[in-house]
Amino acid sequence: MTGEGVHDFARVRRIVKTDEFSSVFRLRPAQKTAHFVLYTRPNSLPHARLGIVAAKRFAPRAVTRNTIKRITRELFRTTALPPFDCIVRLSSPVVKRDGAATTRALKAELRSELVRLFASQKARATAAPK
Template identity: 55%
Template sequence: MAYRFRRVHRLLKTDEFSSVFRLRGARSNLFFQVYAAPNTLGHARLGLVVGKKVAKRAVRRNYIKRTVREWFRLNQAELPACDFVVRARLAFGRDNRNDAVTALSALFAKLARCRASSSS
């Protein structure tokens, strides 16, 4: 398994984000809100939203995005064929990065359980 995060694994266009938001399949916790919508591509794709209300400085916003992308890159093989949009709700830094990654893993696990129960 090549752990890469290529262009085909990203949501890039506004209408791709809009279609995920429209379905309203979301789970949230203190750090993140994750939206999901099934796709027909056979692999998961990721979109990120980190607003200025969450973190004023671009350095902090970029750190949050890098952390989420890294988690996705390492875990994309286990994810279902869905489009995911991760919206940051609370800024975090190096001191509480592990808490944020654990919270993100928990949200994706919840979404996977939901998808499994709704498809059966």
């Protein structure tokens, strides 16, 4: 682990309380992809925070939901984001009934969508005047 703190996922970098989730959900979605919706809200902290919502109705198997969360956390840790509260919500089914829960193709597709979501926020922050 590096000492810079950008690549960790400590509790202070998570959105865990219901009212914190609610305050971000009240805002319009910042970005949408085929499977995800990203909600953001500026925060007064020196770092970004992440919340993940992966509903059972869109990913019935726990292994799929956990994979989605793992990929999301990994990309969040490795992407330098401005001080935003970000919530990534799964918004459509990711697996067909007859397909495997965590195929390489599925992981690659989800990863590319999440990279686009986080990159859009990074670009938005650099374009916004201070």
